Amino acid sequence: MTASCLLRRLLLAAVAWTLLPTTGVAADKKAKINYDEHILPIFREKCMACHNGDKQSGGLDLSTYSALMQGGASGDVVKAGDPDASRLYTLTAHTEEPKMPPRSPRIADESIATLKQWIVQGLLEKGNSKPIAIKPKADVTLSSITRGRPEGPPPMPTTKLRLDPVVVAPRPNAVIAxxxxxxxxxxxxxxxxxxxxxxxxxxxxxxxxxxxxxxxxxxxxxxxxxxxxxxxxxxxxxxxxxxxxxxxxxxxxxxxxxxxxxxxxxxxxxxxxxxxxxxxxxxxxxxxxxxxxxxxxxxxxxxxxxxxxxxxxxxxxxxxxxxxxxxxxxxxxxxxxxxxxxxxxxxxxxxxxxxxxxxxxxxxxxxxxxxxxxxxxxxxxxxxxxxxxxxxxxxxxxxxxxxxxxxxxxxxxxxxxxxxxxxxxxxxxxxxxxxxxxxxxxxxxxxxxxxxxxxxxxxxxxxxxxxPTLAEQIALVTKDVAAKQVAFDAAQQAFTATEANLKKANDELAAAQANVTKTAAEAKAAADAVPGLKAKADQATAALTAAQMVLQARTAKLQSLQGVANQLKANADANKANAEFAKVAAEAKTAADQAQAEVAAAQKAVADADAAAKAMTAAYTAGVAKVTATQQAAQAAVQAVPPKQAAIKPAMDAVAPAKAKLDAAAADLNAVKANLDNLKAAPVAAK
CATH class of the missing domain: 2.130.10.10 (YVTN repeat-like/Quinoprotein amine dehydrogenase)
Structure with a gap:
């Protein structure tokens, strides 16, 4: 395609775009809006009853171009290129008081649009007139040129600008600017x-x-x-x-x-x-x-x-x-x-x-x-x-x-x-x-x-x-907020799950480590108790042996005394006339009875010592068994720690990406929420 073809396409696109309807602009864009052909007829119909050469309400005469340009009692009523600074337009459009015409409905939208376009185009008097130069609203000239990045924050829109498009076309067109x-x-x-x-x-x-x-x-x-x-x-x-x-x-x-x-x-x-x-x-x-x-x-x-x-x-x-x-x-x-x-x-x-x-x-x-x-x-x-x-x-x-x-x-x-x-x-x-x-x-x-x-x-x-239009943008972003909220909630749930999993892993490790300490202490206590239990068992066995020896001696004594007592009783029974035999026999019986009592006491002492020895031996045997059991428990507790430690890293590793996803989801959600707030707060374009 040649350069001329390119430009022809651009210009054809430009002409096509100008045919799209817009609000508040004169219908005939091809004609230059001028006072004689377009504005004076509006004034004649709606305004000149009060603003003419004979009757100049507010000192304003609209019957001729030169009179209009002289303004009224309060000064100029039109400013080339700036409808919003032209009281003739703002009062007629009813955006300022007093509304004109007074005590009457606003003039037709087409007439207001024509008046606005005339001001925008530079207040032409006739079709072949030159427009009045539109003076800049501010002096932007610089006293010197700054090379490189200027000081201070970069220039960005600081006030809320319009976000409603002027035109929404059926389809996009070539972007040449x-x-x-x-x-x-x-x-x-x-x-x-x-x-x-x-x-x-x-x-x-x-x-x-x-x-x-x-x-x-x-x-x-x-x-x-x-x-x-x-x-x-x-x-x-x-x-x-x-x-x-x-x-x-x-x-x-x-x-x-x-x-x-x-x-x-x-x-x-x-x-x-x-x-x-x-x-x-x-x-x-x-x-x-x-x-x-x-x-x-x-x-x-x-x-x-x-x-x-x-x-x-x-x-x-x-x-x-x-x-x-x-x-x-x-x-x-x-x-x-x-x-x-x-x-x-x-x-x-x-x-x-x-x-x-x-x-x-x-x-x-x-x-x-x-x-x-x-x-x-x-x-x-x-x-x-x-x-x-x-x-x-x-x-x-x-x-x-x-x-x-x-x-x-x-x-x-x-x-x-x-x-x-x-x-x-x-x-x-x-x-x-x-x-x-x-x-x-x-x-x-x-x-x-x-x-x-x-x-x-x-x-x-x-x-x-x-x-799209502002309303359509708000609808689209509202849907996006809902979708981003779902994504955020899912990311929040996933992050909460990873945190809970990490906490569980840490708690289980802490419990396992505490169990190591506990079982080690129990094993040590059990081992420390064994010597004491052994000594007690030995003492009880020795006491049993001593009791058994006493019983043996007393049994022998009893047997001897009973034999003597029986012999003396027989002698006494045979020599009843001899009172001394009876006396001696009685004394022997008494001694035998005393020996019998001592044997009974010794038998009880042996039974008690035997029970104590069995108990101490059983305690010692249990103590030895406890040492084995607690040592095994301590060893098992130590072996339980490494798996718990190994579970920490994957649980911890899962937290960071889940947090990153949550942060990204939060940022996305906050961004679309901010965008939605921005759209809702955007200035509404004048219709």
Missing amino acids: LAASPWAPLIAVGGQKQVLLYNTDTMQLVGVLPFQYGLPTVLRFSRNGSLLLAGGGRGGQSGKVVVWNVKTGETIIEVGNETDSVLAADISADQTLIALGGPNKMVRVYSTKDATLQYEMKKHTDWIYSVEFSPDGVLLATADRTGGLLVWEAANGREFYNLRGHTAGITDMSWRDDSNVLATTSEDSTVRLWEMENGSNFKTFGAHGGGSQGVKFSHDNRLVTNGRDRTPKIWDQNGGQQRAFEAVPDVGLRVAITHENAKLIATDWTGMVKVYNVADGKVLGTLSANP
């Missing part, structure tokens, strides 16, 4: 009548900036990242450049009143100048202080595709559809270099941070590097077969490119390819690299906006160039 903030995780994507801001860390939409002039064809962040510039318009009809404050989303500058769409634009590093170009082959440079034209360059002979100021603000490079490449002195527009080499349209360009090297890429498929000391082309390499569409320098002086071969690539500054990324579905268009040189973003004809990890080439996700 893309820019990455130089210092913040922020990417700007051109959409239909809007610019979409995404956080490249979270991949979430953080703002929608309406571009009411049509299709944005070029996006640029200022060198310090505080401003975002968009250029575009409607092919064959009009072109404009708009600059927003990144933190607030406020439109602060609008320049250009082109008769065709702006295809290229940039803001200088000191934020004093805005350059633009397009199909009219003219480079125009405006002041950001008062939006006035500073100078023009007319040397290009074909459509201007790319415009970029050098990072130091000294030079301005411009390129066109036939390969023309010019470098100018930014301060005054004097020609600095006319660089020749490309054989087809130059589709994109990028300055290295030190401003010493300019990279250009072309439909001739090459990337060329130009040094600014003498304007020489010191390196040329083939980038994309069939034609290259985008090129950007990173802060670490590498180059990222995109092209017709559908394969985004990253190169060192000597033209050595470092990585080719997964292909996009159709012809590759724009490319960008994030501020930390970590993510590459590439777009294509299908509307794909793909985000890659530079380090390993993996696809991190996609950004929508055609996001």
Whole structure:
């Protein structure tokens, strides 16, 4: 496909997008809204009964253009380019008091939209009038240029921006405008009548900036990242450049009143100048202080595709559809270099941070590097077969490119390819690299906006160039919150289980170790008790032997005494007349009876000693058995510890990944909850 075919497709897409319906804009976008043809009839019908040459309520006469521009008793009633600062519009639209017309319904929405569009377009008096220059809302010029990263936090939206798209198309279209903030995780994507801001860390939409002039064809962040510039318009009809404050989303500058769409634009590093170009082959440079034209360059002979100021603000490079490449002195527009080499349209360009090297890429498929000391082309390499569409320098002086071969690539500054990324579905268009040189973003004809990890080439996700309505976003994220909650609950349950398993393993190990101590103490106590039990058993056995000897002696004594007593009794019975025999016999019996009693006592002592000896012997035997049993128990307790110790590591190892999954699930859940809160708190777009 030739360069002219490419642009024709872009312009056809632009025209198609302008035909999509939008709310609050005059129906006839082709006609320039002017006072004589469009505004005066509305005034005649609704307003001039009270605001005419004869009756000027509030000192305001709307019957002529010059009278209207003089304002009323409270000052100007219209401000070019700013409906919200124009009391004529805000009172008629009933967004401020007193509502006009008084004591009457609001005038038709179409009339209000026409009035708004007239103000936006610059308050034209007639169809061939020039619009009034729209003065910037703030002075953004810098007293000096900061090289490298500015001090303080990187510029990110700090107020809640609109998240409801201006247009939701039936399908996405080619993304031809893309820019990455130089210092913040922020990417700007051109959409239909809007610019979409995404956080490249979270991949979430953080703002929608309406571009009411049509299709944005070029996006640029200022060198310090505080401003975002968009250029575009409607092919064959009009072109404009708009600059927003990144933190607030406020439109602060609008320049250009082109008769065709702006295809290229940039803001200088000191934020004093805005350059633009397009199909009219003219480079125009405006002041950001008062939006006035500073100078023009007319040397290009074909459509201007790319415009970029050098990072130091000294030079301005411009390129066109036939390969023309010019470098100018930014301060005054004097020609600095006319660089020749490309054989087809130059589709994109990028300055290295030190401003010493300019990279250009072309439909001739090459990337060329130009040094600014003498304007020489010191390196040329083939980038994309069939034609290259985008090129950007990173802060670490590498180059990222995109092209017709559908394969985004990253190169060192000597033209050595470092990585080719997964292909996009159709012809590759724009490319960008994030501020930390970590993510590459590439777009294509299908509307794909793909985000890659530079380090390993993996696809991190996609950004929508055609996001759904705010209500649909809320519904989708609400479902996502529910899904993420389920995942979080599962991760929480799994983590709780691993913690419980680890606690159980630790408790079992502690119990096993305590049992080792306990059984060891029991075994020692049992062993320590054995000598005592042995001594007692020996003592009891000795006592039994002694008792048995006493019994033996006493039994012998008893036997002797009983024999004597029996003999004496027989003698006494035989000699009854002899009283002494009877006496002696009685004494012998008494002695025998006493001996009998002693034998009985000795027998009891033997029985008691025998019982004690048996008991002590049994205690000793039990003590010995207990030593064996407790020693075995102690040994078993020691053997039970290693398995319990071995169970600790897998239980512990399971906790960390479960915790990581839980943390990731919590982060995902918190992120989607925060996104949902952000969506619910987003400003509702005016209807």
